[in-house]
Amino acid sequence: MIAQPFKGTAFDLRGKTALITGSAGLLGFEHAIALLECGCAVIITDIDQAKLLETKNKLLDHFPSASIFVHVMDVTSQDSIQSVSTFIDDQKLDLHILINNAAIDPKVRTNSSSTEFSRLENFPLSQWNLQISVGLTGAFLCCKVFGTKMLKYGNGGVILNIASDLSVIAPDQRLYKQPNLPDEFQPVKPVTYSVIKSGLVGLTRYLSTYWADKGIRCNSLSPGGVYNHQPRDFVDKLVDLIPIGRMAHKSEYRSAIQFLCSDASSYMNGQNLLLDGGRSAL
Ligand SMILES: NC(=O)c1ccc[n+]([C@@H]2O[C@H](COP(=O)([O-])OP(=O)(O)OC[C@H]3O[C@@H](n4cnc5c(N)ncnc54)[C@H](O)[C@@H]3O)[C@@H](O)[C@H]2O)c1
Numbered sequence: 001m002i003a004q005p006f007k008g009t010a011f012d013l014r015g016k017t018a019l020i021t022g023s024a025g026l027l028g029f030e031h032a033i034a035l036l037e038c039g040c041a042v043i044i045t046d047i048d049q050a051k052l053l054e055t056k057n058k059l060l061d062h063f064p065s066a067s068i069f070v071h072v073m074d075v076t077s078q079d080s081i082q083s084v085s086t087f088i089d090d091q092k093l094d095l096h097i098l099i100n101n102a103a104i105d106p107k108v109r110t111n112s113s114s115t116e117f118s119r120l121e122n123f124p125l126s127q128w129n130l131q132i133s134v135g136l137t138g139a140f141l142c143c144k145v146f147g148t149k150m151l152k153y154g155n156g157g158v159i160l161n162i163a164s165d166l167s168v169i170a171p172d173q174r175l176y177k178q179p180n181l182p183d184e185f186q187p188v189k190p191v192t193y194s195v196i197k198s199g200l201v202g203l204t205r206y207l208s209t210y211w212a213d214k215g216i217r218c219n220s221l222s223p224g225g226v227y228n229h230q231p232r233d234f235v236d237k238l239v240d241l242i243p244i245g246r247m248a249h250k251s252e253y254r255s256a257i258q259f260l261c262s263d264a265s266s267y268m269n270g271q272n273l274l275l276d277g278g279r280s281a282l
Pocket of ligand 1: 021022023024025026027028045046047048051073074075076100101102103104105134162163164165222223224225226227
């Protein structure tokens with residue numbers, strides 16, 4: 001079992017409840033661990049029910065007596081979000097923290113041999129709409145429903161948007177370049193990623209003034225790339241762009257989550273915290 005080292009400090013989240021979107025993915029699990037370590041109750045949500053239940057069981061292995069609520073939620077659907085809002089009321093939970101983490105991660109293919117759809121010239125409108133509806137519109141809808149809920153409770157709250165180092169720097173398309181492929185077949189980081197992550201920073205600034213007088217703060221966290229067994233060639237090229245000389249470990253954002261979601265960051269509002277090994281400082 002992981003200890004709760006933050007009892008009685010500004011990081012103490014006992015008595016608070018947090019909702020995380022996209023909780024069944026790589027970082028959603030880590031965000032939940034971070035909050036549970038601070039004594040927070042968590043509502044883990046995702047569109048993928050099977051992975052969500054797996055995530056709950058893994059979390060319970062670490063925190064057998066923690067309050068972990070599970071609800072399938074599609075962030076693109078206001079009805080689905082609303083049903084989680086009703087669930088929160090039914091459970092008599094007082095929502096204090098929202099982490100907008102869900103995204104469709106457009107994996108860049110590394111063995112392209114036909115038309116490369118990630119390229120701007122070919123990028124389908126359907127993909128643009130889908131990815132924006134999850135990464136950006138989904139965050140807006142969750143802020144609308146759950147931010148309004150925090151407002152009604154009257155106890156303030158914290159909204160945290162998970163952006164990326166690509167919210168402030170352009171993708172370096174050389175990272176994705178494959179040998180022996182003509183330009184038109186070269187895969188790229190799609191345009192949607194930059195647009196969504198920059199948009200989340202805009203949403204963060206907007207919300208930081210919108211409900212500030214009601215005690216609701218909003219910040220974003222911009223992680224750099226997490227090592228997850230990506231191809232060696234890609235990792236080698238990426239770490240050359242990172243002053244610390246390596247990709248992040250998935251657990252390295254936990255302490256930032258704890259800081260941003262607790263009173264430890266009580267005077268921080270409207271900011272985009274970059275944790276990228278220094279990549280964006282170059
Ligand atoms: N992993 C990284 O290297 C990295 C780096 C920078 C930023 N980020 C950002 O961190 C966040 C989490 O990344 P991750 O690596 O854990 O991604 P992931 O793909 O592992 O997890 C994303 C989760 O979102 C869920 N999801 C997709 N569509 C959804 C929908 N309509 N409604 C609800 N949930 C939906 C997926 O089922 C998945 O579980 C993302 O916003 C990502 O852009 C990740």
